[in-house]
Amino acid sequence: MKILVCISNVPDTTTKITFTNDNTQFNTAGVQYIVNPYDEIALSKAISLCEGGKGSVTVINVGESSTEPTVRKALAIGADDAVRVNAAPRDAYFTAFQIAEYAKSNDFDMILTGRESIDYNGAQVAAMIGEFLDIPSVSIIKKLDYDGTTATIEREIEGGKEILTVTGKFVASCAEGVAEPKIPNMRGIMSARTKPLQVVEAKEVEQLSTIQSFQTPPPRGTVKLVPTEETEKLIDLLHQEAKVI
Amino acid sequence: MSVLVYVEHADGKFKKSVYEAVSYAKAIAEQNNTNLTAISIGAVEATELSALGKYGASKVLSVNNEQLKNFVNQAYASVIAEAANAENANIVVLSNSFSGKGLGPRVAVKLKAGFVDGAIELPVVEGGKFSVKKTAFSGKAFAITEITAENKVIALNPNAFGVKESAGSEISVEDFTPADKASDFAAVVKEIIRATDKVSLPDAEIVVSAGRGLKGPENWGMVEELASLLGAATACSKPVSDADWRPHSEHVGQTGITVSPNLYIAIGISGAIQHLAGISSSKVIVVINKDPEAPFFKVADYGIVGDAFEVVPKLIEALKAHKG
Structure with a gap:
């Protein structure tokens, strides 16, 4: 089993949000960056699904080299390898396109994301990747079971939940409940330094x-x-x- | 050109958020001197469909077949894109609901449209630029986003625009038969479970929320009673859902649900920056906390410094008296 997890580099949740350049740019001064908390849930789920030699987890980030500490953090949590698409993300369409292009040439059984990034809150990337690849996407899932071919998924709806099955490849965006976020241990942190991190160039879109x-x-x-x-x-x-x- | 609005139903009925989306789409159609068409997918009765005329739709396309009975975003996106092309619509509006969040991005990619989710105001069209205000940084800020593409998809946040009736709109309801695309159905809905006695949190007009100040899950009875008297949804802070006192679906805040009700009542919640992010677009905020220094009071409109176990029962009594 091969799982691709999309990682976004976002300001820490305690950040006071301010802007510069006549309110056209986010003020990054003094901001600590973290793995988007929802992406951590997706990553933790992917790692549990692959535990015991059942598969491998690749994380992908669309970002400039400044995001590498966040990517390394994802490796420390337990991803096997990482890919960074070397570009500043312009909008969700751009980000989803880059990830879909990478996924086209690498065979993944599933692609997991967080339900949304806590900076731009688009909640768009997962469904857009699904559309670019013409495979199912399920947004804002609360539970995921996978038997190797079919996924049974619970997703949130207003005032309740929906249970659905997906056969074959799919994309899902994960919310709280899918997995407990894993915390990197010392071994993870040490090994993260030497795990492969491939840098690929962005495609024009x-x-x-x-x-x-x-x-x-x-x-x-x-x-x-x-x-x-x-x-x-x-x-x-x-x-x-x-x-x- | 025209404007198309997707009207999402729940068990054959439209909710307020749908009427809001139709009202919003109608206002955009007026900005562009064009008509508004609605598209409904699934079993919805004709009377329910034609009621959309009240909010400004002049035509409803109704897709009602067995295969499309349940929401499958891949298939629904195909239908909506097909309808947009058939109607020559270059602006598609939908509700930023749970299903809408899974649907809008797919429609946008199909139409190669610029997409704004979480819109909270009408688009501003100025000097050839089309821009929409949306929430960002989980409610800590707003982003004015320009859609540069010819086609546009906008997902409207609940409680942001309000329901507005339009005078004298004639409405026609037409069947719409989309192309059959078997590969759109790899996801299969097995079961839908809805708590019918509870107000849904994301689009609730009043929210009663409680935090660690309540000391334990066994004390939520009074929160639920207050909510029930107000017709409100119940919510909680992150520590409460992390401790499994309440389900994750009630967690409001930066890493939970963002709400924008008319009234948000926070009981025993200190007001951490992450929680405030999720509620900052609430119209009126009431804070009940025994700590006068609680940061929540800084953003509150009304406050009571007092013990929740004393104040909430009094509020319940006062509310019962008020309702007579």
């Missing part, structure tokens, strides 16, 4: 969208405090002033 600028949410006014002994007043405020109940 048209750009379909571009971010013009960013905004941060407007600051909120000061909080109106209601004393505990007058709790019922909160209901009046929500009804008459805020008009939300």
Whole structure:
């Protein structure tokens, strides 16, 4: 079994988000980068599926050389080898196209991603890879069982869940519940340095969208405090002033 | 050219988020002086379909065959792209729902369209540029994204635009028969399980959320009672779902679900930056916490500094009195 896991290099979840150059660029000053937390779930699932010599896990990242520490982290967690497509990701279409191109010339049984990256929150790459490869894709999955040919998948839907099966190759984007994130151990960290990391050049593809600028949410006014002994007043405020109940 | 909106049904019915998507798509059609066509896939009754006219659709294409009864994104994407081509639509709108997230990207690739997910405002068309505001950095920011491609796909966030009725739209409902593509059906839906008595979190108008301040899963009764009185969905913070006090599907925050309700009530949640990211587009925020220094109060509109076990039962009583 061969599994490809897509890894995104994202700012740590505690990052305060600010912008530079007239709000056109994300301010990377002082930002710590991590493996996208959802991708870690996907990677941990892939590693468990391949445990005991049942297969191998390749991680792929579309990014410039600055993302290599994140790729090495994925190797430390337990991926067998890594590929970096050497380009700054322009949009999800670009990223998905590059990964699909790589997957076309390498035979994978499944491709796993996180449900979305925590920076641009597109949740697009998995389904786009599926479309480029003309294979099924299942977005935002909560559970994955695989018997070697057929996957039984649980995915989230509004107010419940859907259970489906997929036979043959597929792409899935993983959410919480699919696997417990694995933490690299010392052996993993040591071996990550010498595991193969292949760099391939990006292929040309048209750009379909571009971010013009960013905004941060407007600051909120000061909080109106209601004393505990007058709790019922909160209901009046929500009804008459805020008009939300 | 025209605008096409995909109307996703749940058990044959449309939800508010669909009417929002239709209202939004109608406003885009008006920006472009063109008509709005809706496409429905699966078994939906004619009355339900023609009700879409109220929100501005002038035509509904209805695909109703056994093979397409259940949502399979690969197959549905083929149908929607085919309908877009048949209608000469260069803008496709859909809801940014769980299914929408699996569908929109496939439609975009088929149409070679620029795709914006999580749109929260109408597109701005200015100087030949078409741009859409969307959420980014898990609610910590917004990104103004320009779609440079001729074809455009936009997935609208729930509770972002509102439902708007359009006056005097005549609507026609037509059957639409898509091409048969057997290879689109490698995924097979086996079972759909929906809790019918619960409000779904991502598109809820009111959310009651609780954190570690509740001390244990056995204390969620009052949270559920408050939610039920408000017609709200229940949610929780990450530590709570990590401790398995509540299911992961209730975890709101940067690595969980992002919500944008009209009212978000946070009980016993301190307000870590990751949690705040997931709720920052809530219209009104109420915080109940016994720690007056809890960071959550900085983003709250209303607050009560007090013990949840004292305040929440009082709120429940007050709400019952309010509802008479």
